[in-house]
Amino acid sequence: MPSMSPPAMGQPRSPWHSPVPYLFGGLAAMLGLIAFALLILACSYWRLSGRLDNNS
Numbered sequence: 001m002p003s004m005s006p007p008a009m010g011q012p013r014s015p016w017h018s019p020v021p022y023l024f025g026g027l028a029a030m031l032g033l034i035a036f037a038l039l040i041l042a043c044s045y046w047r048l049s050g051r052l053d054n055n056s
Contacts, residue, residue: 015021
């Protein structure tokens, strides 16, 4: 039975094998989505308030 040798330690390990980039990527995506939603809400509020001021 041939013995299995451990993998060579000289190879650089990819950072994508760690959960940390995915964690921060997901967090950044969620914050971006929240910021986009707040921007849409602010723009719709300004349009609505401008329309109400013109009617008065």
